[in-house]
Amino acid sequence: MKRADSKEDVNMRSGVVLANEAIGGGYRHMAVNCPEIAKEVKDGQVVHIKVKDGNEPLLRRPFSVYLYDREAGTVEFVYAVKGAGTKIMAGYEPGDEIDLLGPTGKAYELKEGAKKIAILGRGVGIVSLVSLGVSAAGKGLRVEAILSGKTPDHVFGRKVLESSAAVVHEVYDADGSSDVENVRKILERSRQEGAIDQIFVCGSKRLGKLAYDFSQEHGIDGYISLEERMACGIGVCYVCVCKTTKGYQRVCKDGPVFPLAEVYG
Ligand SMILES: Cc1cc2nc3c(=O)[nH]c(=O)nc-3n(C[C@H](O)[C@H](O)[C@H](O)COP(=O)(O)OP(=O)(O)OC[C@H]3O[C@@H](n4cnc5c(N)ncnc54)[C@H](O)[C@@H]3O)c2cc1C
Ligand code: FES
Known part of the structure; x- marks a missing residue:
């Protein structure tokens, strides 16, 4: 008889680190072989990494999948x-074997x-949206991406988004361009060039609210990926529960992707 918590049931996998490099801003990019x-x-799903063998740190760390290549078997x-977990991860070297649980959650x-989508990501919230932008552009949709950071x-x-033909706007706190009003103007200009059918957001409650208002105003679908x-x-x-219009929902299982109306409605 198969145990309910067998590796297979909870998607426990092992992966091999291919690269793990600093890319600026305190971020690292890690490629892993895990066919x-x-x-x-699917776009927006999450993988939980057991950063080290043993009990310390005990809990897995959740990370959105940035990109994947089904043929090459890489994520x-x-x-x-x-903190402690990501500092250990920063020390991973090519060839290291790591313990992964996933993919989990709603995509x-x-x-x-849909003919055109807008994606709004801020900071690490950008991670969860990039493969969606690439997939959508690959299906021939127009993709307007607004990427926000300090x-x-x-x-x-x-680069990844532009090479898949997405239109990319970067906005920063440093020059004030990340201001919600400015982001609203970028969205509005884009809408005037062609209706936006769906809007997706991650990494900022303020951008989430903006996306919700925009989706209500124009009668379109909107989704947010939450972090808890x-x-x-x-x-x-x-x-990991969060309060929604449908009551308390688990971000790991019922999300992390929720309709904007369930979070802001
Ligand atoms: C659905 C989801 C997707 C995420 N995707 C990414 C991603 O793509 N890239 C990225 O850099 N970060 C992402 N995060 C945040 C990332 O999980 C935390 O930054 C990381 O767990 C911190 O671990 P630490 O040991 O370095 O920090 P510590 O502060 O030492 O962690 C202590 C505990 O708090 C938890 N924790 C700390 N910060 C967060 C946080 N912001 N969200 C959730 N749990 C946290 C840790 O998992 C750990 O259990 C995501 C979080 C969630 C919930
Ligand atoms: S982390 Fe346990 S239910 Fe979500």
Whole structure:
């Protein structure tokens, strides 16, 4: 008989680090060979990394998948080095074997017939949106990406998105261009050039509210990916609940992607 918590049931996989390099702004880009995750992952899903063998640190760390290549069997992450777990990850070297749980959670969904989407990402929130932008552009949709950060060093993903034909705007706190009013103007200009069918946001409550207002004003779908502290990562412990119009929901299992109306409505 198969145990309910067998490796297979909870998507526990091992991966091999291919690269793990600093990319500025305190972020690192890590590429991992893990054909199972590369095959299954959908845009916006999450992988939980057991950063080190043993009990310290005990909890896995959740990370959005930045990019994946199903044929090559690779998945990529971009992470900010912050505390104990990510400091250990910063020391990973090519060839290191790592313990992964995933992919988990709800993915972003592109609406049937959508012709143009807008994606709004801030800081590490950009990570969760890049593969969505690439997938959408690959399907022939127009993609307008607004990437926000403290400084130019805190924004990444531009080259990847542009090479997939997305239109990219970077906005920064350093010069005031990340101001919500300015982001609203960029969105509005884009809408005047062609209707936006869906809007996706991650990494900022203010941008989430802006996206919600925009989606309500123009009668379109909108989604936000939320971040909450997590423990089990698989829907069992309820550490990660957030309040929505449908009651308390688990960010790890019912999200991280939620309709904007459930979060801001
Ligand atoms: C759905 C989701 C997707 C994420 N995607 C990314 C990503 O793509 N890139 C990235 O850099 N970061 C991402 N994060 C945040 C990342 O998980 C934390 O920065 C990381 O766990 C910090 O671990 P630490 O040991 O370095 O920090 P510590 O502060 O030492 O961590 C202590 C504990 O708090 C938890 N924790 C700390 N900060 C956060 C946080 N912001 N969100 C959730 N739990 C936290 C840790 O998992 C750990 O259990 C994501 C978080 C969530 C919930
Ligand atoms: S982290 Fe345990 S239910 Fe979400």
